[in-house]
Amino acid sequence: MSTSGDDHDHEHPRNELSAQAKRIYAIRDLLLEKGVISEKDIQDQIEYQEARSPANGAKLVARAWVDPAFKARLIADPKAACAELGIDATALNEFVVLENTKKVRHMVVCTLCSCYPRPILGRPPDWYKSFNYRQRSVNDPRGVMREFGLVLPDDVEVRVHDSTADMRYLVLPLRPKGTGGLSEVELARLVTRDSMIGVMDALPKLPET
Amino acid sequence: MIHPATGRFRPGDAVRVLNEHRPGHIRTPFYIRGKTGWIERVYGDFLNPESLAFGGDGLPRRTLYLVAFKQGDVWGAAQAPTDKLFVDIYDHWLEPASYGGQRDEHIR
Numbered sequence: 471m472s473t474s475g476d477d478h479d480h481e482h483p484r485n486e487l488s489a490q491a492k493r494i495y496a497i498r499d500l501l502l503e504k505g506v507i508s509e510k511d512i513q514d515q516i517e518y519q520e521a522r523s524p525a526n527g528a529k530l531v532a533r534a535w536v537d538p539a540f541k542a543r544l545i546a547d548p549k550a551a552c553a554e555l556g557i558d559a560t561a562l563n564e565f566v567v568l569e570n571t572k573k574v575r576h577m578v579v580c581t582l583c584s585c586y587p588r589p590i591l592g593r594p595p596d597w598y599k600s601f602n603y604r605q606r607s608v609n610d611p612r613g614v615m616r617e618f619g620l621v622l623p624d625d626v627e628v629r630v631h632d633s634t635a636d637m638r639y640l641v642l643p644l645r646p647k648g649t650g651g652l653s654e655v656e657l658a659r660l661v662t663r664d665s666m667i668g669v670m671d672a673l674p675k676l677p678e679t
Numbered sequence: 680m681i682h683p684a685t686g687r688f689r690p691g692d693a694v695r696v697l698n699e700h701r702p703g704h705i706r707t708p709f710y711i712r713g714k715t716g717w718i719e720r721v722y723g724d725f726l727n728p729e730s731l732a733f734g735g736d737g738l739p740r741r742t743l744y745l746v747a748f749k750q751g752d753v754w755g756a757a758q759a760p761t762d763k764l765f766v767d768i769y770d771h772w773l774e775p776a777s778y779g780g781q782r783d784e785h786i787r
Contacts (some may be wrong), residue, residue: 525751564722579707608710608764609754627761630750634706635743635767636725 523592527559527640528661530590531672532654535645545569548640552590562589562638568668569642574627577615577668578639579607586636591663598667608632608668618670641668652676681723686742686770692718693778694746696768704732707772711764715776716748719765727769742770 487495501507533555536540541590544551545567552559559565565587568576580586581604586594597603607614612622622628631639643665649657660673688694698713721744726737738743746768750758 480781581710582706594686609750609758610760611762624759625761627763628750628759629763629765632707632708632711632764632766635728635769636724637743 488641517638519588519593522589524590524661524663524666525658526552526592527587527590527666528658529555529557530640531642531661531666533624534642535657536654541569544642557590559589562587564637565590565640566637567640567642568629568631569672570644570668572644573625575622575668575671576613576629576631576639576641577607577611577622578631578633578641579604580633581605581608582632582634585633585638587640590638590640591666597664613673614667619665620670641666643668643672646672646674649675682740684721684723684742686721686724686744687741687775688718688721688744688770688773690718690721692743692774694773695719695776697772697774699772701749703729707768708766711748711753711766711768713749714718714753715778716752717778718744719747720745722767724771742774744768744770744773745772777781780781 474503498512502509530544530551535543539549540554543554548565549559549562555597563585568578570576573582579598586593586598586600588594604615608630611628615622615628633639645657646660649660652660656676659676662670662673664670665672691716694717695715696712699703706752721742723743724740725743727735727741729741731737744767746766748764748786749760750762750764751760753764
């Protein structure tokens with residue numbers, strides 16, 4: 471990258487690897503060369519990472535919406551509740567479920583890095599790791615929610631959780647009104663990833679397919 | 680793995696976050712240092728990440744708390760009066776305090 475007189479406003483082609491990417495590939499090659507890990511280990515890990523998705527979280531939320539006893543167990547012992555639904559949360563750090571109500575909304579951030587309940591939600595979105603979100607979520611959560619389309623009245627309390635340490639947080643969004651006729655599987659489709667981070671509510675109705 | 684809590688604080692205790700600047704893998708964000716809030720939940724004892732990050736054994740374990748702050752106490756009066764910020768903070772980053780503001784009822 472040029473450092474002098476290169477402040478033009480067009481973009482350079484992006485086919486060059488970044489310094490960070492080059493470093494990652496160099497480390498990978500060294501680990502393979504020295505036999506610390508194998509190609510198969512890497513592939514297995516990629517598949518494991520990709521297999522975890524927000525669908526796990528949506529399943530938990532939908533079950534909690536239709537089954538109050540399950541909801542109570544999910545809040546009291548989230549890992550055991552995951553096991554009930556066949557979701558492997560054993561790799562997860564300790565895990566806390568934050569229940570939204572009509573008067574309280576929760577929102578989760580990790581201002582220090584990108585701590586995230588990955589076994590339940592998969593990989594965090596890029597915006598979750600951005601400096602913008604990490605900075606503004608703690609001191610302007612209502613502004614961030616507005617940008618996601620959620621405008622809260624003043625009498626709703628906003629609780630931001632900065633997951634700085636060993637706990638991981640999942641927001642249990644409110645069940646939208648008028649969804650009494652939906653099945654548990656249909657309800658799960660209302661539960662977006664972003665609603666479980668807490669920047670917005672669950673979808674009010676089934677998306678058009 | 681959580682071990683039973685051995686720390687100094689109980690739910691409802693007012694605490695102030697130490698305003699210290701130490702090098703290393705610190706899990707206490709800068710913006711919350713020096714601020715006063717209260718213990719919302721006691722999570723238990725965990726290996727100390729400040730030691731683990733540098734190949735240490737993480738011992739002695741440190742008690743981790745969910746500490747609650749009023750947004751107005753952290754960022755100023757422009758914040759919505761009901762809104763709160765919760766941060767997970769280890770025992771050795773806290774000191775007893777007296778909390779003058781009004782404390783809301785606890786989550787649980």
